[in-house]
Amino acid sequence: MNEAEKRFIAFTAPYLAYGDMIRLKIDHSLRVRDLCADIARHLCLSPADTETAALCGLLHDIGRFEQWRRFGTFDDLASADHGDLGEELLRSDGLLEAFADHDHDVILAAAAYHGRYSLPDTLDERTRMFVNITRDADKIDILGLLADRGQAKKTHGSIISPPVYRAALDGKAIRKQDMTTKADVIAMYLALVFDLNYRISFELLEKNGSIGRIITMQTEETDSPELKQQLQELHNHVNLYIRGQLDSPDTRRPAGVGYTL
């Protein structure tokens, strides 16, 4: 365990008293850290920048712990934006300095913007890259978690609503506030793929086989022929998109647009 991980474990330990959900967020943060480092290495970043990417991943959800303690929920709409909360926390009481002696702005931006639908134009190229690495790692882990839990999300006979379905087929990420049915949540998860930035991210996603497993699980969960049909069509669409990204020479996109949990 390195120094940063020790500090992170020490920081999060008191929050474990607030329930099992805290353990899930600790584990998620550690996995996103590893994924960020993987992506950074594949982008041939220097060891120092790879370390910074790992710290971005480790600390991206630091606001989740206070969010749970203060509000008892991880729902940003019902409580506070956990990205803002994380940035605020890192800025206070020398917390960020305890983790890193440089690249503070980059780490703060990763915490603040990892879950935003779109990124501000004001971000410089270097900062944007670290934020995008963090966003990709976060999404890969979120999809992996959903696939691994071995339990489908309950859709209660609903189908994906027409506006959300159209947006997903248009290759757009889904905004939380636009979801109106239980099945929309599935479309939102699948559409996370459209916001990945790097070819290596698609490779990591493919290695997990998360998308196929989610589709199989959700298709078995529902009795609605219409939702089964939607899932099949979305699966084909997402697969085609992933193939296209893996076949293209560079998947880096000019601006992060999308939505992360």
Ligand SMILES: [Fe+2]
């Ligand atoms: Fe997050």
